[in-house]
Amino acid sequence: MVPIQQCVVTAEQMRQIEGRLFAAGMPVAALMEKVAQRITTWLEDHFDLRIYPRIGVVAGPGHNGGDALVVARELHSRGYDVRVYAPLAKFKDLTQAHAEYIKHLGILWAESLAALADCDLLVDGLFGFGLERPIEGAIATDVEQINQWSQPVVSIDLPSGLHTDSGNVLGTAIRASHTLCLGLWKRGCFQDSALPLLGRVHLIDFDIPWSDIEAVLGQRPQVGRITAAIAREGLPLPRLANTHKYRVGHLLLVAGSQTYSGAALLAGLGARASGVGMVTLAVPASLKASPDGLPTRGLDDSVPRTPDGAIAQLPDSMDLESYDVIACGPGLSLAANACVQRVIATPSPLLLDADGLNILATLTPIPALKQRSAPTLLTPHPGEFKRLFKGLEAPDWPGSQAQAAAHYSQAIVVLKGARTVIAHPRGHLWLTPDSTPALARGGSGDILTGLLGGLAAQKVVGGAAASHDLALMNAALSGVWWHAQAGRAAAAVHSELGVDPLTLLHHLTPTLVREMADAQP
Numbered sequence: 001m002v003p004i005q006q007c008v009v010t011a012e013q014m015r016q017i018e019g020r021l022f023a024a025g026m027p028v029a030a031l032m033e034k035v036a037q038r039i040t041t042w043l044e045d046h047f048d049l050r051i052y053p054r055i056g057v058v059a060g061p062g063h064n065g066g067d068a069l070v071v072a073r074e075l076h077s078r079g080y081d082v083r084v085y086a087p088l089a090k091f092k093d094l095t096q097a098h099a100e101y102i103k104h105l106g107i108l109w110a111e112s113l114a115a116l117a118d119c120d121l122l123v124d125g126l127f128g129f130g131l132e133r134p135i136e137g138a139i140a141t142d143v144e145q146i147n148q149w150s151q152p153v154v155s156i157d158l159p160s161g162l163h164t165d166s167g168n169v170l171g172t173a174i175r176a177s178h179t180l181c182l183g184l185w186k187r188g189c190f191q192d193s194a195l196p197l198l199g200r201v202h203l204i205d206f207d208i209p210w211s212d213i214e215a216v217l218g219q220r221p222q223v224g225r226i227t228a229a230i231a232r233e234g235l236p237l238p239r240l241a242n243t244h245k246y247r248v249g250h251l252l253l254v255a256g257s258q259t260y261s262g263a264a265l266l267a268g269l270g271a272r273a274s275g276v277g278m279v280t281l282a283v284p285a286s287l288k289a290s291p292d293g294l295p296t297r298g299l300d301d302s303v304p305r306t307p308d309g310a311i312a313q314l315p316d317s318m319d320l321e322s323y324d325v326i327a328c329g330p331g332l333s334l335a336a337n338a339c340v341q342r343v344i345a346t347p348s349p350l351l352l353d354a355d356g357l358n359i360l361a362t363l364t365p366i367p368a369l370k371q372r373s374a375p376t377l378l379t380p381h382p383g384e385f386k387r388l389f390k391g392l393e394a395p396d397w398p399g400s401q402a403q404a405a406a407h408y409s410q411a412i413v414v415l416k417g418a419r420t421v422i423a424h425p426r427g428h429l430w431l432t433p434d435s436t437p438a439l440a441r442g443g444s445g446d447i448l449t450g451l452l453g454g455l456a457a458q459k460v461v462g463g464a465a466a467s468h469d470l471a472l473m474n475a476a477l478s479g480v481w482w483h484a485q486a487g488r489a490a491a492a493v494h495s496e497l498g499v500d501p502l503t504l505l506h507h508l509t510p511t512l513v514r515e516m517a518d519a520q521p
């Protein structure tokens with residue numbers, strides 16, 4: 001059984017799951033009642049009656065509106081001053097019945113949205129996963145009016161106007177301060193395009209039996225949300241008391257040039273934070289004197305260099321197969337072609353980022369990757385993705401793009417963004433639950449490369465070749481999650497503007513310590 005926090009559904013999958021519950025005998029009205037009770041309790045816990053006495057509830061024609069009306073009734077009975085506004089006169093039957101009872105109770109049924117202007121909190125129950133066309137006309141005007149007001153808005157299931165799957169705005173959409181996703185996470189909650197509208201997201205569980213989820217999503221759902229538990233699985237195992245540095249992973253990091261020296265340093269420090277036993281940083285001799293005590297392997301001046309001062313070719317004397325994992329790319333510059341070709345040809349687990357990807361894009365990338373006998377992990381941002389996987393940007397969301405790219409290249413694809421997605425060639429897709437725009441800063445990605453490389457080396461070391469693919473995948477899940485959580489922790493202390501790469505690095509270890517402590521029984 002997969003924990004509910006890990007499951008992510010489309011509108012169609014939610015409809016099928018809901019249909020199974022109803023077919024099995026759960027009355028529609030009883031389910032609505034149950035869900036609305038849980039929403040009401042959440043609201044009461046987060047918006048105290050003494051501070052938020054007046055609540056405006058905006059109800060639509062379907063069951064999202066039905067939920068909202070039950071919530072309105074319950075808030076009224078718990079002492080709140082509730083006002084309801086329903087912009088459409090026609091309701092589904094169950095919603096209609098709740099509307100009549102609301103009026104019977106004497107709850108204010110407003111003729112226009114203006115009556116809700118001075119409410120302390122608004123509840124948005126206009127549309128949920130049943131939204132089927134763009135919001136237009138008078139309702140669109142109401143939505144835009146709500147967005148101009150300053151009180152908090154809690155959206156039921158999804159901000160009304162957001163497409164459940166793509167997270168795109170259909171016409172216009174509510175800008176929520178909180179979204180209470182009902183039953184199971186909807187795919188739209190993980191789309192970069194939806195983030196400015198979702199506010200903080202919360203799952204309101206209503207005890208859907210696992211058998212019904214499994215019947216629709218399968219025993220191992222193909223799309224998963226990375227939870228702390230999943231992320232912990234990818235962390236290195238506790239060390240044996242008698243271990244030594246070569247037993248806990250050796251990462252070769254090929255990075256940096258005279259022009260872009262910072263990238264190599266940040267990747268190196270990211271690797272160091274991963275706890276890996278050894279990092280060999282293959283950098284041009286000019287970068288050899290690394291600050292911060294990072295061991296580097298500065299290649300001597302006889303090694304050919306590119307015009308940017310990157311290593312043009314790794315020395316033949318270097319045995320690339322002796323490292324557990326190779327990570328290549330940050331700050332290399334585009335001329336380090338031969339260097340990238342050599343690491344691709346090495347039969348070792350490989351992570352390619354930045355210029356490693358840009359150079360790969362100039363080769364015949366897919367055959368080059370498919371010929372590899374060891375697994376590959378690619379970490380493009382959207383620009384690098386476009387260069388590398390021309391034509392695969394077409395699917396409507398980054399998850400499908402990453403899945404298509406992983407299938408096509410037979411590499412694990414970490415498509416970076418506000419909510420990074422991770423796709424495995426066998427089709428599995430993982431979504432990042434939360435992060436922070438504080439990470440939108442040059443250098444964050446270099447740190448991630450080092451972190452992923454270091455985690456991967458610790459998972460790969462000592463394992464059979466057949467386990468390396470899983471090692472890379474687990475490292476990707478852990479590293480992406482850890483990076484995002486460290487970003488959030490750093491932003492909480494230093495503000496979004498204060499998370500420069502070194503500040504982010506300083507939060508990696510404390511974040512890990514906290515998470516490991518949380519994992520204790």
Ligand SMILES: NC(=O)C1=CN([C@@H]2O[C@H](COP(=O)(O)OP(=O)(O)OC[C@H]3O[C@@H](n4cnc5c(N)ncnc54)[C@H](O)[C@@H]3O)[C@@H](O)[C@H]2O)[C@@H](O)CC1
Nearest residue numbers: 018032061062063064127128129130131132133134135157
């Ligand atoms: N999935 C579940 O198990 C549960 C779902 N519930 C609620 O039910 C909701 C889904 O209910 P519905 O399927 O009734 O759908 P919605 O309430 O989301 O909306 C559908 C209604 O809106 C109309 N509509 C759609 N787009 C419109 C537009 N652009 N302009 C004007 N009218 C438009 C449709 O004609 C229909 O009447 C969920 O989001 C959730 O809030 C809960 O009541 C209980 C549990």
Ligand SMILES: Nc1ncnc2c1ncn2[C@@H]1O[C@H](COP(=O)(O)OP(=O)(O)O)[C@@H](O)[C@H]1O
Nearest residue numbers: 381416417418436437439440442443444445446
């Ligand atoms: N708005 C955002 N919210 C959360 N994370 C972000 C956002 N923008 C960028 N990031 C993260 O920051 C990192 C940026 O990486 P990248 O673009 O490679 O930068 P660089 O190469 O300068 O280090 C990625 O991990 C990405 O997921």
Ligand SMILES: [K+]
Nearest residue numbers: 127156158160
């Ligand atoms: K809604």
